[in-house]
Amino acid sequence: MKSVLSGTMDLKTDLATEINSPRRYQLLRRKIVSLMALVTILPLLSLAGINYYEHQNTMASEIQAPLRALVGKAKHSFELFLAERTSAVSFIASAYTFDELSSDTNLQRIFQVMRREFTGFVDLGLIDTAGNQISYAGPYDLKDRNYTSQDWFHQVQFKGTYVSDVFLGFRKFPHVVIAVRHTTESGQSWILRATLDTMHFDRIIAAMGLEPGSDAFLLNRGGILQTESRRYGKVLGMLPFALPPTNFESNVQALRDDQNREIFLASAFIANTDFALAAIKPRPTVFSTWYTVRADLLFIFVSGVIVIFLAVYRLTSALINRLQHSDEQRMGAIHQMEHSQKLSSIGRLAAGVAHEINNPLAIINEKAGLMRDIMDLRPEFPDKDKFSRQIDSILRSVDRCRGITHRMLGFAKRMDVKIETLDLNSVLEETLGFLEREAQYRNVEIRRNLVPDMPSIPTDHGQIQQVFLNILNNALAAVPDGGRITLTTWDVDENFVGVSIEDNGCGMSEETAKNMFEPFFTTKKEKGTGLGMSITYGIVKRLGGELKVQSKLNEGTTMTILLPKKSTEGQA
Amino acid sequence: MTEKSILLIDDEEAFVTTLQERLEMRGFSCRTTLSGEAGLGMIAAQPPDVVVLDLRMPGMGGVEVLRRIRRQWPGLPVIMLSGHGSDQDFETCLSLGAALYHKKPLDIGDLLESIRAVTQGSGSRG
Numbered sequence: 001m002k003s004v005l006s007g008t009m010d011l012k013t014d015l016a017t018e019i020n021s022p023r024r025y026q027l028l029r030r031k032i033v034s035l036m037a038l039v040t041i042l043p044l045l046s047l048a049g050i051n052y053y054e055h056q057n058t059m060a061s062e063i064q065a066p067l068r069a070l071v072g073k074a075k076h077s078f079e080l081f082l083a084e085r086t087s088a089v090s091f092i093a094s095a096y097t098f099d100e101l102s103s104d105t106n107l108q109r110i111f112q113v114m115r116r117e118f119t120g121f122v123d124l125g126l127i128d129t130a131g132n133q134i135s136y137a138g139p140y141d142l143k144d145r146n147y148t149s150q151d152w153f154h155q156v157q158f159k160g161t162y163v164s165d166v167f168l169g170f171r172k173f174p175h176v177v178i179a180v181r182h183t184t185e186s187g188q189s190w191i192l193r194a195t196l197d198t199m200h201f202d203r204i205i206a207a208m209g210l211e212p213g214s215d216a217f218l219l220n221r222g223g224i225l226q227t228e229s230r231r232y233g234k235v236l237g238m239l240p241f242a243l244p245p246t247n248f249e250s251n252v253q254a255l256r257d258d259q260n261r262e263i264f265l266a267s268a269f270i271a272n273t274d275f276a277l278a279a280i281k282p283r284p285t286v287f288s289t290w291y292t293v294r295a296d297l298l299f300i301f302v303s304g305v306i307v308i309f310l311a312v313y314r315l316t317s318a319l320i321n322r323l324q325h326s327d328e329q330r331m332g333a334i335h336q337m338e339h340s341q342k343l344s345s346i347g348r349l350a351a352g353v354a355h356e357i358n359n360p361l362a363i364i365n366e367k368a369g370l371m372r373d374i375m376d377l378r379p380e381f382p383d384k385d386k387f388s389r390q391i392d393s394i395l396r397s398v399d400r401c402r403g404i405t406h407r408m409l410g411f412a413k414r415m416d417v418k419i420e421t422l423d424l425n426s427v428l429e430e431t432l433g434f435l436e437r438e439a440q441y442r443n444v445e446i447r448r449n450l451v452p453d454m455p456s457i458p459t460d461h462g463q464i465q466q467v468f469l470n471i472l473n474n475a476l477a478a479v480p481d482g483g484r485i486t487l488t489t490w491d492v493d494e495n496f497v498g499v500s501i502e503d504n505g506c507g508m509s510e511e512t513a514k515n516m517f518e519p520f521f522t523t524k525k526e527k528g529t530g531l532g533m534s535i536t537y538g539i540v541k542r543l544g545g546e547l548k549v550q551s552k553l554n555e556g557t558t559m560t561i562l563l564p565k566k567s568t569e570g571q572a
Numbered sequence: 573m574t575e576k577s578i579l580l581i582d583d584e585e586a587f588v589t590t591l592q593e594r595l596e597m598r599g600f601s602c603r604t605t606l607s608g609e610a611g612l613g614m615i616a617a618q619p620p621d622v623v624v625l626d627l628r629m630p631g632m633g634g635v636e637v638l639r640r641i642r643r644q645w646p647g648l649p650v651i652m653l654s655g656h657g658s659d660q661d662f663e664t665c666l667s668l669g670a671a672l673y674h675k676k677p678l679d680i681g682d683l684l685e686s687i688r689a690v691t692q693g694s695g696s697r698g
Contacts, residue, residue, distance in 0.1 A: 358656070363584060
């Protein structure tokens with residue numbers, strides 16, 4: 001009997017622990033938070049990325065456009081300057097005959113006029129096709145020099161016009177030569193050669209109005225500087241890095257120079273020469289404005305992310321908590337249902353067993369009775385006393401079995417909720433019947449302290465018996481062999497009656513006592529469901545009563561039940 | 573004292589034969605049958621002073637047998653027996669007019685007392 005009934009208390013908790021484990025909710029929370037954060041932060045992140053890229057492009061073009069324009073303008077200045085001077089030399093070569101130009105006096109006069117009209121000329125000389133200096137006007141004594149060995153001489157013979165690179169030449173200071181070949185209709189030809197001061201180039205570059213840190217210079221196709229650079233060396237020095245691909249239109253490129261500085265370089269070739277004009281701006285200064293913009297952007301981005309994350313976290317937490325709460329409630333309801341279903345199916349089983357046993361029991365009873373009847377009819381029956389004792393023993397056993405089966409049938413019957421007027425003392429006694437055998441085996445003393453004129457109260461027999469059974473089971477589990485359980489009933493006041501079940505068992509800590517009515521709280525590890533006491537508490541509450549616990553570790557526990565004298569079922 | 577006649581209707585053969593013997597030892601005239609239908613036939617053939625009827629039987633159950641006895645022989649007292657302890661079943665039987673009921677296994681003294689109580693004053697019909 002005991003084993004059947006205690007089995008009903010041992011519901012499996014696997015399902016509950018699996019589904020309601022805090023780890024599962026933590027995992028769920030983490031998943032939802034990261035997913036929601038990802039979904040919200042990703043668009044923000046891509047927006048910020050696109051913004052950054054666009055802004056960078058805009059800023060770059062804002063820096064590049066003026067630089068390109070500046071180089072374009074300066075390139076035109078150079079082209080104009082050189083074209084004017086080439087035209088002037090060409091005009092003189094064509095306007096005068098060879099003889100007129102051969103005269104130093106004439107040439108001197110022409111040179112004076114030329115210098116007045118066009119700045120930058122240093123000297124002027126006439127050279128015949130053999131490369132001999134015929135006449136010369138200027139500060140140096142260059143008369144009778146022969147230029148056949150020099151490259152420019154051959155180039156001007158071939159092309160007709162020639163503008164040299166900057167070179168030191170005979171005069172050991174940087175200059176540029178403009179040479180023009182003229183051929184008359186009769187086939188006579190001569191070369192007029194003028195030297196220009198490169199100071200004028202410096203003037204054009206200075207007129208570009210460069211910012212501090214910026215640089216501009218001329219260089220030839222070989223990468224040799226034709227004007228002085230602020231950063232990359234003197235005239236005729238080599239540019240320390242390769243000029244990027246350049247054409248006649250000014251264009252800008254981003255690159256690193258030999259000192260690993262980030263720079264923008266605008267460059268363009270100057271028409272009819274070997275020269276390229278280059279202007280350089282360092283990039284860090286270019287981006288100083290960008291940095292402040294980016295800081296703002298970064299602030300908005302970071303605070304946006306934080307706000308989103310917090311909102312997502314709070315929302316998810318609330319959601320998960322609610323989910324957990326409802327899961328727990330649902331599990332509690334399922335367990336209670338399972339529990340009562342199990343109890344009622346055990347009740348049905350008990351009824352069936354009792355009924356099946358009662359019939360053969362009745363036969364045993366009748367057979368034994370008949371044996372006695374026969375014996376009683378014959379006074380001379382041999383060993384009458386001996387047989388009589390055996391028959392008595394059989395009948396006593398039958399009586400005991402009847403007690404058990406009737407109790408089982410009673411248990412089954414009480415599965416249906418029914419309020420009836422009951423004497424709690426007899427319900428207690430009845431319940432004790434289930435456990436008395438175990439108590440006897442374990443030598444546990446059951447002390448009854450029941451008030452004799454206990455008033456009957458309207459309550460549910462099955463449910464109140466379950467309450468007593470749960471508490472008595474716990475008490476029996478708590479006491480050691482040879483322990484003591486005391487049952488007390490008393491009339492509390494005009495509204496309540498009291499039942500207390502006291503044991504001198506292992507007791508509970510304050511913490512355990514505080515939690516013992518919580519669903520799923522158990523100290524029995526795998527053996528308990530953690531539902532027994534919560535169900536008990538629920539029943540007592542439903543019946544309009546109170547359930548209190550007093551416990552001290554290692555001293556014992558007293559459970560006190562107060563039940564109303566008037567029915568409150570349906571009002572609770 | 574006139575011999576009272578009892579009709580015992582129960583599907584457990586060992587039970588009815590033993591009980592029959594014990595009742596006869598106590599001076600009753602006792603007939604037995606294992607089914608409700610046969611029991612009704614036996615009442616019709618020769619009505620007893622009292623019927624002892626089991627509640628649960630294969631075929632026609634005790635409640636149905638009781639109902640028919642009440643209809644045909646309203647004055648015939650019936651004592652119900654059952655191995656099933658449901659109060660509700662007994663209440664149904666009492667409301668249908670059963671005189672008394674006993675739970676199995678039964679105490680022979682209780683049964684004798686019941687038989688005497690329900691047959692008091694009525695004479696032998698056999």
